[in-house]
Amino acid sequence: MTLDLPVTTDEILTTDVHLVQSWADLNALKQNGARTAIVAAEGSYVTDSEGNKLIDGIGGLWCVNVGHKRAEIIDAVTDQLNTLDFYSTFYSFTHPAAAALAEKLAQLAPGNLNKVHFGNSGSVANETAVRVLHHYYKRLGRPKKRMVLSRHGAYHGSTHLAIAMTTPGYSEGWHKAEGVVHHLAKPHFWREGDGMTEPEFLDSLMADMKASIESIGAENIACFIGEPIMGAGGVIVPPAGYHRRAAELCARYDIKVISDEVVTSFGRLGHFFASRDLFDFQPDIITTAKGLTSGYQPLSATIFADEVHEVISAPGAMFTHGMTYSGHPAAAAAGLANIALMERDDLPGQVQTTGKLFENTLRGLADLDIVGEVRGSHFMMGIELVKDKATKAMFDPDLNIGMRVAQAAQKRGLVARPLGNILILSPVLILTPAQIAEVGGILRDSIAEVMDDLAA
Missing domain, CATH: 3.90.1150.10 (Aspartate Aminotransferase, domain 1)
Known part of the structure; x- marks a missing residue:
């Protein structure tokens, strides 16, 4: 079967008027804006x-x-579709590609991050991380630990909770999850340093975090989420030592750390994961997407620590979270081939x-x-x-x-x-x-x- 797709620029742009683009000025596009x-x-x-x-x-x-x-990934996806086009990882079902990719991610992830839940986007991976931690603390008898510490300048996605964790400017004019997220100071020394040295600026950021924790109450805070380098907030690199000190501060207050590596993982910064190898800290959860399959298939992963899994898998409750396409066979095959290619070529x-x-x-x-x-x-x-x-x-x-x-x-x-x-x-x-x-x-x-x- 050959798909009947538009070919010329005029045909494509005429057909495109039915498409709602993401993160676009829709009014400008409606007025035949440049595409x-x-x-x-x-x-x-x-x-x-x-x-x-x-x-x-x-x-x-x-x-x-x-x-x-890359033929290596295209062939792997084609072979998978010819073998098993789709089956879900819901209930008690699994399949070889999802199982193998989860094992590989556990091998690559730092420390004791050995449990993997698949989604289809970075937004879903970050929502999953927070939802898992809410469930984790509820199972520990501490249901009040729900607040999320994020940062001005952050980008964690555009779904209802993810956009609330994202810097407030991106949700202007839209509803979002309210009362769950507190934004800490933006760690951008060049713009926010105000005459301080970089070490002094780092001290001020940690003071802001500590004051926020004590004001909100650690008993009410589930986690801190941060990108090693902020992406869509403007490619902001925090001062040296920021993530290590933030993780140490969170550990003192029993606050879990989510490292949003949706962008920074799979080689973009020279490592499969940047949190420990480049920024010297061990998160409780890493989220990833994008480079996981190099974009050849939509796939994300939330990779969490054994200790978190022990609590949420203890007797007495179902894990009532997941999506139809979690661990899709073709997407998992793309991830495996992508990683194999990266390892082969270093x-x-x-x-x-x-x-x-x-x-x-x-x-x-x-x-x-x-x-x-x-x-x-x-x-x-x-x-x-x-x-x-x-x-x-x-x-x-x-x-x-x-x-x-x-x-x-x-x-x-x-x-x-x-x-x-x-x-x-x-x-x-x-x-x-x-x-x-x-x-x-x-x-x-x-x-x-x-x-x-x-x-x-």
Whole structure:
């Protein structure tokens, strides 16, 4: 069977009017706003409907870690569908692919994180983590421990609870789970340091956390959730030692730690998981998605400690949580093939070199007049554009400065993600040194073009 899909740009965009895009200005799209139709992909590149070949500088959406059109993953998914297209992991049922992937994740995850629950998105993984901990404390006879500590600048998803854990600006105009989440101070030294040294700023963040815990009452707090590096909040890297000290503080108050590694896992920072290997802390739960299958299938995982599982699996209660597609056979097969490919090619090890080259290439753009801060690590980078470097004053939002630079970059063959006054780069992890140099050149030329336009 051949699918009858639209082919030309006009056909695609005419058909697309029925599609509700995610995180988009729907009114602008309704008024025939600019859209790009991606029709093919291979390696580090995507192709649009006009035949333009573009470096995938956002990795699909933080996720196509091993690159596009990898036969190893495509063949594994095809073989799985030809063997077992679908069966659920509900009730007492299991199947080989989900079982094998759970075992592999337990091997890769740090410490005693040996139990895995599958979902289909990072939002679901984070909701699962909190729901599991609510159930955990209820089974311990401590049902009041329900509050979640998150942070201003966080992004943990867009479902009802996940968006409540996300920085408040992202839920403006929408309802969300109320009375469950408290947001701690944003750990962004460059913007929030207020004349302090970085160690002093770290002390102030820990003081804020401690004061919040004591104000709310530790007996009412279930967990702290944090991304090792904040992603959609602007690629914010906390001060050195932040996560270790936060975990130590939480342990003193019997508060569980959830590390949201939806973006930072599976090689993006040079490790399968970054929490312990890069940030020196041991969480009670790790959530992951995106790079777990490199985006070839929708799959997420909530990986929790043996101790948590012992409580929730004790006699006397069902585990009444899960989704139809939890551990879908094709998605699990994609995850297994993706991990096997990464291990065979030592992709995390490669990223420890090429990712640093990418990071340093982008940091070299800091000499441009409107580049305020280049931040991030390895293949997870953000460029904050400012009107005045000395004062860090931001451009008027109506200028849409990030979008203007992104559009200039796309004309030159690079997909970058605008986020207000920030440009985000999270490319496929297989970029060569030559491609990294090309990305740096495109960004420099694109920022310079926008600077010239502003000066005109």
